[in-house]
Amino acid sequence: MDFVGAYSAENLKFLMEGLYITLFVAFVAIILSFLLGCILGVTRYTNIPVLSQISFVFVEIIRNLPLLLLIFFMRFALPEVGIKLGPVAAAITALTIFEGAMISEIVRAGLASVDKGQIEAARSSGLTSVQTLWHIVLPQGLRRMVPPLVSQFISLLKDTSLGVVISLAELMHNAGIIIGHGFNYTIPTLLLVALIYFTVNYLLSLLSKRLEAKNA
Amino acid sequence: MKKSWKLLSAMMIVMLLILAGCGNDSNNAGSNASAGESGSDGVATIKERGKLLVGVKYDTKLFGLKDPSSGNVEGFDIDISKAIAKHILGDENAIELKEVTSKTRIPMLNNGEIDMVVATMTITEERKKEVDFSDVYFQAGQSLLVKKGSPIKGIDDITKDSTVLGSKGSTSVKNIKEKVPGVTVLEFDNYQDAFNALKTGKGDALTTDDAILYGMAAQDPNYEVVGEPFTDEPYGIAVQKGNSAVVKAINDTLAELKSSGEYDKIYEKWIGKAPAK
């Protein structure tokens, strides 16, 4: 094991470049997948005919497929039907669709957990169904969604590592290149990368605990 | 709920049928379009863009290797690509490199993401159905890389009990299966992973073109190339099918390089000896 060689300044800088791509892809995908998840989840919750069924079929198919397959598909299969995406765009698209489907379930369950009595009370006191959703159901549901949402976001961040199959220049990909450059860089590099992922995700989960405490 | 599930199965079948239709249409459309747009003015497209997009390996020492400290990709394939850029655009730096692997280079070329593949790619009849090739720009042959002191001294020592490592989508994997029926072959996404696997004892030998193997042996002196090459692997530069103008530009460049002696210089710089005449 060659810790000194593996942790040279150039290698550390190269890992940081990878981390930057990891964080960028994760950040964009978190925002987009949350939006998609909300749209699909609210559609399912409100039972809008046809739309609700379509989102059900979409969610069921997507969340039952491996993300690795979706990432590869977005990058290398879609061009055969005329849609061309680069590594970053393909990774973001696959993550958004996959995690969006997962998040829609969290959103639906969160909304469904709001007490039915409150909804009836709101409706009978003259609020429209949209008003009820916006003022009564969403605020309460959202609070309950925070813990599962954060663990989903952590999953998303970890899942960016699957970008290696499309040569996305993220943290794991760059780690692989460094490992190949030395005789005994494997374990030192993997340990360091594990520590980087752990730190980033741990900070994310601490942030969410803060958020929960504030909301409670 | 029950209804939804019935609907799900029904819709999946419908989707499949639609996909079946889509697939056919688009495939036809795709091949027509690429033939049309790149037929004679492939070179004009490159000139208009002012930049040559080339797919190269990032993990293959001597041919295309990304250096983490400088961030540059360097190798024989890169120097050849620069010469082509200079020929077409008059500037060897008017070039953008994109990372390909054996598995991804044909899809990326056919998607139009890159103008050409200069990535240790053997010219085969099978691949000629998918892409067009330039003249041979490097003559390689398949060989074996083993740990020093290994009982394997050449292809004859590979038996059906051996485990051989290779790269997904490479010709060498197909060749070894034909040479030694029943041999266990493990295929990886790129050569870096395959070499890492050999180093950690996942197989008895790594097989691919000798030129790539010499690069690995240069990276780690505990490994050596054994035996004479047992196949011919003529490397060609691949372009989209029907793109004859670009093929001509590449062949002109190669001819120029050879007559000016520049080719020999590039060859010696990376391979360490003069090319066999």
Added chain:
Amino acid sequence: MQFSILTDYFGTYMEGFRGTVLSSLLALVGSFLLGTLIAVFRISAVRALRWFGTGYTEFIRNIPLLLVVYIFYYGPSAFGSSLDGFTAGTIGLAVYTSAFIAEAIRAGIAAVPKGQTEAARSSGLTYVQTMTHVVLPQAIKLVIPPLGNQFINLIKNSSVLTIVAGLDLMYFADIVNSDTFRTFDTYVFVALFYLVLTLPLSYGMRVWERRLQRKY
């Protein structure tokens, strides 16, 4: 779409299908045993065990699966031994999933009223007897839905085996693709193989969850 790919390469797909099923089943058993052990550690009276259990789950849950698999694939060579892609991948899957299962079981155990444990202990049962006869049987009923979801995740996650040449469905799909050059068709078919496994399971999980809700 070329359906001939499916028929011509059916044997190749099936070889991968078997690999995926076998790896997922082995990893399920392994992760369940390991996860239970870690969960028991986490609620143990011995502080060192509690720390270990918490450290284990926190660390594993915050690093990517691919990294865990790499550690088992490349790691042993530093100690002069070696695991093949299938074995390293399956162990990596089991270790990764065990952290999530430990968390689910811990939550399940926490849901069993404290009074029962105290009653069992005061009526003379040892700690281990209390666990195996009183607490765990009740907890397991509560953790079956999250366990089922973990199994579906396992099947999907087993696709990372392809990166270490682990002879799973994705690995053989890559091989079919390098023969056919028809990326779109090849991977749509492989998606069907995954759905054959995951869709019935996910339907089963929903039925089970609804039954459980009705009971309480």
